[in-house]
Amino acid sequence: MNSETGAGAPLVVKDVVCGFCGLGCDDLEVEVAGREVRPRASVCPEAARLLRRLDTGAEAGPASDAVYGRARKLLEAARAPVFAGLGADVDGGRAILDLAARHGGVLDHAVSDGxxxxxxxxxxxxxxxxxxxxxxxxxxxxxxxxxxxxxxxxxxxxxxxxxxxxxxxxxxxxxxxxxxxxxxxxxxxxxxxxxxxxxxxxxxxxxxxxxxxxxxxxxxxxxxxxxxxxxxxxxxxxxxxxxxxxxxxxxxxxxxxxxxxxxxxxxxxxxxxxxxxFPLGGRDNIIGINQLLLWRLGYPLRTAIRGETSEHDSALYATEAALKDADLLVWVSAFRPEPPPAFGGPVIVIGHPDTQFATPPEVFIPVGTPGVDHAGTVFRMDAIVSLPLGALRVATLPSVAEAVRRLEPVR
Amino acid sequence: MRIRLKGGRVLDPAHGENAVARDVEFVDGRIVAATREKADAEHELGGAVVMAGGIDLHSHIAGGKMNLARLLMQEDRRAHPEPALPGFSGAACGCGGGRAVPTAHATGCRYAELGYTTVFEPAMLGSNARSAHLEMADIPNLDTGAYLVLGNDDFILRLIKAGAPQEEINAYVGWMLKATQAFAIKIVNPGGINAFKFNARKLDLDEANPHYEVTPRTVLTTLIRAVTELGVPHPIHLHGCNLGVPGNDETTLATIAAAEGRRLHLTHLQFHSYGTEGDRRFSSSAARIAAMVNANPNISVDVGQVMFGQTVTASADYMSQYRNRGLASPKKSIGMDIELDAGCGVVPFEYRDRNFVNALQWAIGLELFLLVEDPWRIFLTTDHPNGGPFTTYPHLIRLLMDRDFRNAQLATLNKTAQAHTLLAQITREYSLEEIAILTRAAPARILGLKDKGHLAPGAVADIAVHEENADREAMFSRAKLVFKNGRLIVRDGEVIDLAPGTTHVVRTDFDTAIESKLDTWFDRAVGLKAKHFRLSDGELRGGRGPTVLNCVGGAS
Amino acid sequence: MSVVLRLKAPLAARLDLEGLTPAALAGKAPAEVEAIALPHGGRSVALGELFAIRAGTEGRLVLEGGDARLDGVGAGLAAGEILVEGDVGAHAGRGMAGGVLRIGGHAGDELAAGLTGGRIEIDGNAGARAGAAPSGARRGMAGGVVLIRGHAGERAGERQRGGLILIEGDAGAEAATDMIAGTLAVGGRFAPGAGRGMKRGTLIARATPDLAEGFADTGTHDLVALRLIARRVPDLAGLIAAAVRARRLVGDRLQGGLGEVLVLEEGAASPA
Known part of the structure; x- marks a missing residue:
C-alpha cells in the first residue's frame, strides 16, 4: 500500500492526540495519505511505530457474522472467562464491562503490574x-x-x-x-x-x-x-x-x-x-479502564464478577494467575498488535489487525485503532486528565465498543 | 403515555399547596392539568404524600476524587456488596455497591429509593471535567450537573493580579462554564489551594497569596461579580477559608459581610461555624452565624450535617485536607496538586458519637438547621460523603421533625459536648412542608430550574410518593413510588427500572477574544491544548448531550 | 446445622467459601445449607451442586477432600472449628478473628492475611504472603497463631503487626518485608532478602538468615527473654528449647527500624 492508492493530496493533520504511552501528548503532526499515516513532527519513536499502518489483517476486512456467532457460543459456554488486555478507549471499556457483567469473569489490563x-x-x-x-x-x-x-x-x-x-x-x-x-x-x-x-x-x-x-x-x-x-x-x-x-x-x-x-x-x-x-505508567488507556471499573464496580482492575457480585484481589485476579483457572480468554488490544499470553483454552481476540499469533486464536475480530480509525477517550497517567482522541481516516474495521456490543446475545 | 396518580395529598410549596387532595397527571414525562381522559396507567395512592422528586444541590457523586476515595475505601465496598433486587427487571448489571462512596450505579439507585431525582456534584475541576461527565453518564435515575471549581486556578489569579478588567474575568468564566459543561461556579478555599502549592499552610480572608498577593476576599468578590453579570442563576457556591478550624466563625461572619448584599451561597456551613470557647477551645457559633444569615437575605446556606459512622472526606481543599490527614481513619489518605487548577484531598474518617468534637459538630449542624429561619435559604445536605453518606438523609429528616427523638439522640452523646450545645432548648420541629421546601422547592428555585421542584403543569414528571408515617425516618427511607421523567423506577422502596438521566449545564454570552489568550496559556503553561481541554456536547450522557439553560446576563 | 461437606468432584474453577463458618451454618436446615450461593468462577452456584452434605459435630465444619481452587476457607471465622482434610486455595483464614482452622494439605497464597485472632494449623506448605495484608489493606496479621508444618512462600509476614507465624520448614524470599510487629519464627532456612524494611517485630531463626541490607549485628547474648518466650508461647518451645543464647541483629536501619533477628545458638539448656 502506498500514498498513490489514496485519493487526492496527503492531508496534514495537526494537534493529533496520542493515546499510546499515557503521557498524553496532543500536539502531534501527521500526514494522512489514503490509508497511510506518516509522522511529521512532535512524534516520539514509539508513537511513530504505532501510528504506522500496515493493515495486514485489515485486508481480510471485518469479521463475519459467523465469527461473531462463534464468539458468542464460546462466551455462553464459559464458566470462568478472563477478559484481559483491555487495550481500549473508555467506550470500548464500557462495552467490555457490560459483557463481563453478563457472563461473569475476571477483568485485568495487560500492563497492570505497574x-x-x-x-x-x-x-x-x-x-x-x-x-x-x-x-x-x-x-x-x-x-x-x-x-x-x-x-x-x-x-x-x-x-x-x-x-x-x-x-x-x-x-x-x-x-x-x-x-x-x-x-x-x-x-x-x-x-x-x-x-x-x-x-x-x-x-x-x-x-x-x-x-x-x-x-x-x-x-x-x-x-x-x-x-x-x-x-x-x-x-x-x-x-x-x-x-x-x-x-x-x-x-x-x-x-x-x-x-x-x-x-x-x-x-x-x-x-x-x-x-x-508523579508515578509513570498509563499505557494503552489502562488508567481510563481502571477509572471506569472504580466508578462502575467500586473496585480497580483485577476484579472478578461472579454471578451477581464482584470481588477484587490484586493477586488472584491478575491475568497470569487468573488464566490458570480460566476456560476462556477474551483478549482485547486495540492500540497495538499485542498477541495474547499463552493459554490452553479457547481464545477470542478483539485486536489490532496487524497482530501476529504464535497459535491462531479460535476467534479473531480485527478492530480499528483508537486515535487512528476511531474517536474515543483515553486517560493520562495522572488519572485526572482525559483526552479526546480523533479519527485520522475512515474506519474499515469496527471500534472495540462496536465489536463487543455485537457479542451480546442476539434477541 | 398518560399516567394518573389518584388519591394522593400534594405537597407543592412552590405553589402553596400543603397536603392538597388532588390527582397528579402527566403525559410523556411532563405534568399536565388534570383531565378526565382515559389514562394508560393509574396509581391509587390512598392518601400518600406526593412531592416533586428530591433535588440535592450539594453531593459529591462524580469525579476523580470520588474514585480516589473508592480506592481507599475497599473495606467499605466489600461490606456493602451488590444488593439483591428481586423486583429489578434488568439482568445482572454490574452495578457495584459501597456505602460511603457508592458506585455510579448504586448512587443513582440509592438516591432514587429515597425519592431524589436530581443531584449536583459541587466540585468539578476543569481539568477533570471530562472524567466527571463520563462518570455522571453512568449514573442512572438521576439528572445531574456540576459546579466548576474556580478561584485557585493560576489563570484567574494572574488576571486578578494583573488588574484585568472585569469583562475579561467574565469572558474567562463564561468560556470555562461552556468548556467544562458546568452548571454553576464553586469556590473552594478561595486562593488557598493555590497558596498551598507555594507552601502556605493557611490563608485567611484578607491574607495575601504568597505568590500572587491576591486575597481570598478579592477572589470571592471578583467571581461574585462575574456570575452576577453573566446571569448564572445559582450564586457563587462558596466553601470558605479555614474549613474545620476552631475560630473560623469570625472568617465566616466576615465572608458574609464581604458579599456586601450580593447573593452568595455558603456551603457545608457547619464546618465553618466553630468558635474557640471553653476548655477544649472548640465551641458552637451556630447561633451567631444563624443570626447573621437571618439578617442577610442575600445569603443562602447548606448545612453539611455530620452523621455518626464511617465515611470518607473528599474535597478540592487540599490545604485543609492535608491539615486533617493525621485524623484519618483508617489511617490513610491521598492528596494531590492538580493542573494549575486546584487540588484534592481524600481522608477516610469515622465520626464517633462519644468523641467531643464529633458530637459537637453534630449538634452545631442541627443548631444551624433549627436557628436559620427561612426554609427557602437553607438546604438539607451532609456534604455527602464528607459529613456522612446521603443514605442517612431519612435519619436526619427525623432529627429535624421530631424533637423528642432528637433530644433522645442527644442524650446518648459525649457528655461534655451535650453541655456545650443549646440544642436541647430548641423546640422547633420542621413541618413536612418545610422538608419539601428544603429538599425540592428551594433547591429548584436557587438553581434556576423552572420546571423542577414543583408539580404544576409543565414541570418535569419527576415525582416521589411517600406513605404517611409518624416515624419520619421510616417514611423517607423507602419511597412508595418514584417516577423519573414519567417513568416508574421505584416501587415500595426498591428500584425496579433504570431511567437515563440528563446533565444540566448553563451557557452564557462571553467575549470570545479570550480564546487566543487561553490557547497560549494552555499551550505553554498547562501542556494541553485548549481545544482538547474543552468538552463537546456529544461527550455528555453517552452522546445525548446536555440540557442547556441559557443565562441572560447584563445584571450587575 | 453442623456439617460435613464432601467435594463431589475436582473444581473446574475457583470457589470462594468466605463466610462459610460454623456460626453461619448454625440453625440452618440441610436444604438451606444446600441452597447457599457461592461464587464459582464467573458465576454463582448452590453449595449443594458441588458438595455432598451430611450432619456433623456441633460447632465444627469439616471439609472432606480439598482442592487448590477452594478459596476463602475459614475466612471471617470468629469461633468454632473448621477442619479440611486436603488442600485449600488462596485466602484461607483471611480476616479470621477467633476459632481454629486446621488444614491437612497445602494452602495457597495469603493464608491468614489480616488475621486478628484464632489459630491456624497447616500440615503442608503455604503459598506467598502468609500472614500479610489482604489486597489493599494497610497492615498484615495483627494477632493469633499460624503454624505451618511445611514451607512458606515469598514474603511471609509482610507488614505483619502482631501474632505469631511459625514455619517449621523454610521461608521463601523476602520474609517479614516491612514488618511492623509480631513474631515470625522459622525452623528451616530463610531464602534471601528477609527483614527488608522491618520497623519492629522479631524474626527467630536457627541459622543466620541472608538478610536484606540494613541489619547491624549486636553480638551474641544470653537471652533470658528466650526462655520466657519458650515458657509463655508453647508453640515456640520446641524451636527454642535447646537454645540459651542468641545472636541478635537489629534493623532495618536504612529506615530507622528496630526489628530484631534472633539467631538461636544451642548450648546447655538451663532447666525450664
Whole structure:
C-alpha cells in the first residue's frame, strides 16, 4: 500500500492526540495519505511505530457474522472467562464491562503490574501526588528513581520540564540508579543532572528517604550508592520549593517497595516544603479502564464478577494467575498488535489487525485503532486528565465498543 | 403515555399547596392539568404524600476524587456488596455497591429509593471535567450537573493580579462554564489551594497569596461579580477559608459581610461555624452565624450535617485536607496538586458519637438547621460523603421533625459536648412542608430550574410518593413510588427500572477574544491544548448531550 | 446445622467459601445449607451442586477432600472449628478473628492475611504472603497463631503487626518485608532478602538468615527473654528449647527500624 492508492493530496493533520504511552501528548503532526499515516513532527519513536499502518489483517476486512456467532457460543459456554488486555478507549471499556457483567469473569489490563505495584502505596497508605502541569511549572528538583523515563515515555522531559516554567527558579534532575540518555539530555536543556549509581535501588531509596526524614542512617554506602551522594541529594530535595519523585513501576524490580519508599520520602518533604509523587505508567488507556471499573464496580482492575457480585484481589485476579483457572480468554488490544499470553483454552481476540499469533486464536475480530480509525477517550497517567482522541481516516474495521456490543446475545 | 396518580395529598410549596387532595397527571414525562381522559396507567395512592422528586444541590457523586476515595475505601465496598433486587427487571448489571462512596450505579439507585431525582456534584475541576461527565453518564435515575471549581486556578489569579478588567474575568468564566459543561461556579478555599502549592499552610480572608498577593476576599468578590453579570442563576457556591478550624466563625461572619448584599451561597456551613470557647477551645457559633444569615437575605446556606459512622472526606481543599490527614481513619489518605487548577484531598474518617468534637459538630449542624429561619435559604445536605453518606438523609429528616427523638439522640452523646450545645432548648420541629421546601422547592428555585421542584403543569414528571408515617425516618427511607421523567423506577422502596438521566449545564454570552489568550496559556503553561481541554456536547450522557439553560446576563 | 461437606468432584474453577463458618451454618436446615450461593468462577452456584452434605459435630465444619481452587476457607471465622482434610486455595483464614482452622494439605497464597485472632494449623506448605495484608489493606496479621508444618512462600509476614507465624520448614524470599510487629519464627532456612524494611517485630531463626541490607549485628547474648518466650508461647518451645543464647541483629536501619533477628545458638539448656 502506498500514498498513490489514496485519493487526492496527503492531508496534514495537526494537534493529533496520542493515546499510546499515557503521557498524553496532543500536539502531534501527521500526514494522512489514503490509508497511510506518516509522522511529521512532535512524534516520539514509539508513537511513530504505532501510528504506522500496515493493515495486514485489515485486508481480510471485518469479521463475519459467523465469527461473531462463534464468539458468542464460546462466551455462553464459559464458566470462568478472563477478559484481559483491555487495550481500549473508555467506550470500548464500557462495552467490555457490560459483557463481563453478563457472563461473569475476571477483568485485568495487560500492563497492570505497574499499577498494582503503585497501589501498594497509593491504596494501602495513600500518597501525596501531583500532575503534569504542576510538574511543568513548580518542580525545581526532580528525583528519577531507576532508569531514564524517556525509554518508555519518549517526550517525558520535554513535557514535564520545559525550559520556561512559570514558577521554578531552576531545574535539577537527580537520577537514582540510572543514567539519562542523549534524548533526555537534549530535552532537558540547561537543567542540572546528577546521576547516582546504585545496585540495590530499594536499599538506596530507603536510605535517601531516611536521610530526609531523619535521623540519617550511618554508613558509607547504601544499596551500592555512595552515602555522600545520597546526602547531597537529600539536602537538595529538602531545599527544593517543589520536589517531585518519578518512577516507572513497570520497569522496576520490587516496584511496590520503591513506590512505598518514594511515598514516604514525599510525605517527609511535605512537612516543611512542598513535594509530590508523579508515578509513570498509563499505557494503552489502562488508567481510563481502571477509572471506569472504580466508578462502575467500586473496585480497580483485577476484579472478578461472579454471578451477581464482584470481588477484587490484586493477586488472584491478575491475568497470569487468573488464566490458570480460566476456560476462556477474551483478549482485547486495540492500540497495538499485542498477541495474547499463552493459554490452553479457547481464545477470542478483539485486536489490532496487524497482530501476529504464535497459535491462531479460535476467534479473531480485527478492530480499528483508537486515535487512528476511531474517536474515543483515553486517560493520562495522572488519572485526572482525559483526552479526546480523533479519527485520522475512515474506519474499515469496527471500534472495540462496536465489536463487543455485537457479542451480546442476539434477541 | 398518560399516567394518573389518584388519591394522593400534594405537597407543592412552590405553589402553596400543603397536603392538597388532588390527582397528579402527566403525559410523556411532563405534568399536565388534570383531565378526565382515559389514562394508560393509574396509581391509587390512598392518601400518600406526593412531592416533586428530591433535588440535592450539594453531593459529591462524580469525579476523580470520588474514585480516589473508592480506592481507599475497599473495606467499605466489600461490606456493602451488590444488593439483591428481586423486583429489578434488568439482568445482572454490574452495578457495584459501597456505602460511603457508592458506585455510579448504586448512587443513582440509592438516591432514587429515597425519592431524589436530581443531584449536583459541587466540585468539578476543569481539568477533570471530562472524567466527571463520563462518570455522571453512568449514573442512572438521576439528572445531574456540576459546579466548576474556580478561584485557585493560576489563570484567574494572574488576571486578578494583573488588574484585568472585569469583562475579561467574565469572558474567562463564561468560556470555562461552556468548556467544562458546568452548571454553576464553586469556590473552594478561595486562593488557598493555590497558596498551598507555594507552601502556605493557611490563608485567611484578607491574607495575601504568597505568590500572587491576591486575597481570598478579592477572589470571592471578583467571581461574585462575574456570575452576577453573566446571569448564572445559582450564586457563587462558596466553601470558605479555614474549613474545620476552631475560630473560623469570625472568617465566616466576615465572608458574609464581604458579599456586601450580593447573593452568595455558603456551603457545608457547619464546618465553618466553630468558635474557640471553653476548655477544649472548640465551641458552637451556630447561633451567631444563624443570626447573621437571618439578617442577610442575600445569603443562602447548606448545612453539611455530620452523621455518626464511617465515611470518607473528599474535597478540592487540599490545604485543609492535608491539615486533617493525621485524623484519618483508617489511617490513610491521598492528596494531590492538580493542573494549575486546584487540588484534592481524600481522608477516610469515622465520626464517633462519644468523641467531643464529633458530637459537637453534630449538634452545631442541627443548631444551624433549627436557628436559620427561612426554609427557602437553607438546604438539607451532609456534604455527602464528607459529613456522612446521603443514605442517612431519612435519619436526619427525623432529627429535624421530631424533637423528642432528637433530644433522645442527644442524650446518648459525649457528655461534655451535650453541655456545650443549646440544642436541647430548641423546640422547633420542621413541618413536612418545610422538608419539601428544603429538599425540592428551594433547591429548584436557587438553581434556576423552572420546571423542577414543583408539580404544576409543565414541570418535569419527576415525582416521589411517600406513605404517611409518624416515624419520619421510616417514611423517607423507602419511597412508595418514584417516577423519573414519567417513568416508574421505584416501587415500595426498591428500584425496579433504570431511567437515563440528563446533565444540566448553563451557557452564557462571553467575549470570545479570550480564546487566543487561553490557547497560549494552555499551550505553554498547562501542556494541553485548549481545544482538547474543552468538552463537546456529544461527550455528555453517552452522546445525548446536555440540557442547556441559557443565562441572560447584563445584571450587575 | 453442623456439617460435613464432601467435594463431589475436582473444581473446574475457583470457589470462594468466605463466610462459610460454623456460626453461619448454625440453625440452618440441610436444604438451606444446600441452597447457599457461592461464587464459582464467573458465576454463582448452590453449595449443594458441588458438595455432598451430611450432619456433623456441633460447632465444627469439616471439609472432606480439598482442592487448590477452594478459596476463602475459614475466612471471617470468629469461633468454632473448621477442619479440611486436603488442600485449600488462596485466602484461607483471611480476616479470621477467633476459632481454629486446621488444614491437612497445602494452602495457597495469603493464608491468614489480616488475621486478628484464632489459630491456624497447616500440615503442608503455604503459598506467598502468609500472614500479610489482604489486597489493599494497610497492615498484615495483627494477632493469633499460624503454624505451618511445611514451607512458606515469598514474603511471609509482610507488614505483619502482631501474632505469631511459625514455619517449621523454610521461608521463601523476602520474609517479614516491612514488618511492623509480631513474631515470625522459622525452623528451616530463610531464602534471601528477609527483614527488608522491618520497623519492629522479631524474626527467630536457627541459622543466620541472608538478610536484606540494613541489619547491624549486636553480638551474641544470653537471652533470658528466650526462655520466657519458650515458657509463655508453647508453640515456640520446641524451636527454642535447646537454645540459651542468641545472636541478635537489629534493623532495618536504612529506615530507622528496630526489628530484631534472633539467631538461636544451642548450648546447655538451663532447666525450664
Amino acid at each position: 499499577l498494582f505495584a503503585n497501589y501498594a502505596a497509593a491504596q494501602r497508605t495513600g500518597w501525596l501526588a501531583t500532575t503534569l502541569a504542576e510538574v511543568r511549572n513548580h518542580c525545581d528538583v526532580l528525583l528519577v528513581v531507576g532508569e531514564d523515563p524517556s525509554a518508555s515515555f519518549g517526550r517525558f522531559f520535554e513535557r514535564a520540564l520545559p525550559t520556561d516554567p512559570l514558577f521554578a527558579a531552576s531545574r535539577q534532575v537527580i537520577v537514582l540508579g540510572g543514567t539519562l540518555g542523549a534524548a533526555a539530555r537534549r530535552q532537558l536543556g540547561a537543567a542540572g543532572v546528577t546521576e547516582i549509581a546504585a545496585e540495590d535501588l530499594t536499599a538506596a531509596l530507603s536510605a535517601l528517604t531516611q536521610m530526609v526524614a531523619g535521623p540519617a542512617p550511618r554508613g558509607t554506602s547504601f544499596g551500592g550508592a555512595a552515602a555522600d551522594a545520597l546526602e547531597a541529594a537529600a539536602a537538595a530535595l529538602k531545599a527544593a520549593a517543589y520536589a517531585v519523585a518519578v518512577w516507572n513501576a513497570a520497569a522496576l524490580e520490587d516496584a511496590d517497595l520503591i513506590a512505598e519508599r518514594a511515598t514516604r520520602l514525599v510525605d517527609a518533604l511535605n512537612i516543611t516544603t512542598r513535594a509530590g509523587v
